[in-house]
Amino acid sequence: MEDVKNMDMEGALVRPPEKEEKMEGKNRGKHDKPKPWDDESIDHWKVEKFDPSWNESGLLVTSSFATLFPAYREVYLQEVSPIVKAALKPYGISFDLNMVEGTMTVSTTLKTRDPYIIVKAKELIRLLSRSVPAPQAIKILDDEMQCDIIRIGGLVRSKERFIKRRQLLLGSNSSTLKAIEILTNCYVLVQGNTVAAMGSFKGLKQVRRVVEDCIQNKLHPLRHIKEMMVKRELGKRPELATENWDRFLPKFKKKNVQKKKAISIEKKPYTPFPPPQPPSKIDLQLESGEYFLNDKKKSAKKWQEKQEQQAEKSAENKRKRDAAFLPPEEHLGLNSSKFGDGKNDVIDIVMSLKKKAKDLGTKKAVENVNAEDYIAAPAETSSKKKTRYGLRQFYRSDSLALLKPLVVVIAELCIVCIAGKDDSPILLLSTDVWPRHTEPAQQAV
Known part of the structure; x- marks a missing residue:
């Protein structure tokens, strides 16, 4: 037990610190006495080979173990059965192979001397059933060889995900599996839902950790391989035997992958009574009173409902058609410094426009300006030459200049103010841009 306490994580034996010669207390070190049979040269972890002279009488009771094997192993087991019996x-x-029941059985006999050999034989038939070759499985009978069968089928729910992770453990062309075998000094075979491994206790512990982390998606096998390679090189340096190796090992950051939230389906409370029967068509007619109507009234009611549905549908279609003719909403985005800001500016502009229109009307009444007097009437003769000559004379004359005051009047009346949500006006035409031409009108008068 003392040696077990002084083991490190990798299974290596660490020598405990030397105890002080002088013990304090009355009973301190009472049983700590020199043991002549316990020497440092003795390897307590070494398993000595069994000598038949230790148990000459044999075993009192017959022990037997049986295991099942799959159907695809029948032909192979029949071929290697003589080799297993000879071993x-x-x-x-x-060793008994039952092809009818599909079982392999091992049992002790009167010639059995080693009591632990039946456990080794049980592990032998388990390895044979898990597709391990017979020459390799027979090595389990040695005392230095151990085995471990890792069940990986129940670690993942999804079958597709399980197949992908199992292939990840094998690697391309089984390169990852070969690297694990070299670094752990173990024989590893992946078959179906199990992984069979043979080797020392230290190697089997490493293999189990690599396999479970890979199938559970905790750590990639290549990261385990890098870590084992670093430990293998550090173990060759005796000056680092008593130091902590964490600073030399690679550190990997695990990415937190968001898992999908499980869909929770709330179960309805259990009731022993069946649900109520839904009402039939006749029941609904009885409730509404339609069942007692004659055929003429029924058809009239059905026609009335159809007309109402058509009216609703036509009104909705008309509303959709009219929506295309509605003007879109105008978004105002003008500069407030140019057109003024606030309601006062709008009021001032409106008042000035009213004043200009009033002045223009009084001026027109006084001067008696009529626009029709300035429009040239066509000549009586309908010849093309006279008409063209009359138009040329009209354009060349100063009659066009007389129309300028009328254009100015129309332009001043076409000033449009569109007020938005913020009451900011949009001026489509300003009188400041147009110069006043009142002189020709005065000359004409």
């Missing part, structure tokens, strides 16, 4: 015969173990 178990020196240990006094009988």
Whole structure:
């Protein structure tokens, strides 16, 4: 037990610190006495080979173990059955292959001397059932060889995800699996829902950790391989035997992948009574009173409902058609410094426009300006030459200049103010841009 306490995580034996010669207290170190049979040269982890002279009388009770094997292993097991029997015969173990029941059985005999060999034989048939070749499985009978069968089928729910992660453990062309075998000094075989491994206790512990982390998606196998390679190189340096190796090992940051929220389906409370029967068509007619109407009234009611539906549909279609003719909303985005800001500016502009229109009307009444007097009437003769000559004379004369005051009047009356939400006006035409031409009108008068 003292050696077990002084083991590190990798299974290596660490020598405990030397105890002080002088013990304090009355009973301190009472049982700490020198043991002549306990020497440092003795390897307590070494398993000595069994000597048949230790148990000459044999075993009192027959022990047997049986295991099932898949159907695809029947032909192979029939071929290697003589080899397995020959390997178990020196240990006094009988081997039986039952093809009807599909079982392999090992049991002790009167010639069996080693009591632990039956456990080794049980592990042998388990390895054979998990597709391990017979020459490799027979090595489990050695005392230095151990085995571990890792069940990976129940670690993942999704079958497709399980197949992908199992292939990740194998690698391309089984390169990842070969690297694990070299670094752990173990034989590893991936078959179906299990992984069979053979080797030392230290190597089996590493293999189990790599396999479970890979299938559960905790850590990639290549990261485990890098870590084991670093430990292998550090183990060759004796000056680092008593130091902590965490500073040399690679550190990997695990990415937090958001998992999908499980869809929770609330179960309805259980009731022993069946749900109520939904009302039939006749029941609904009885409730509404339609059942007692004659055929003429029924058809009239149905026609009335159809007309109402058509009216609603036509009104909706008309509303959709009229929506295309509605003017879109205008977005005002003018500079407030140019057109003024506030309601006072709008009021001032409106008042000035009213004043200009009033002055213009009084001026027109006084001067008696009529626009029709300035329009040239066509000549009586309808010849093309006279008409063209009359138009040329009209354009060349100063009659066009007489129309300028009328154009100015129309332009001043076409000033449009459009007020938005903020009451900011939009001036389409300003009188400041147009110069006043009143002189020709005065000359004409």
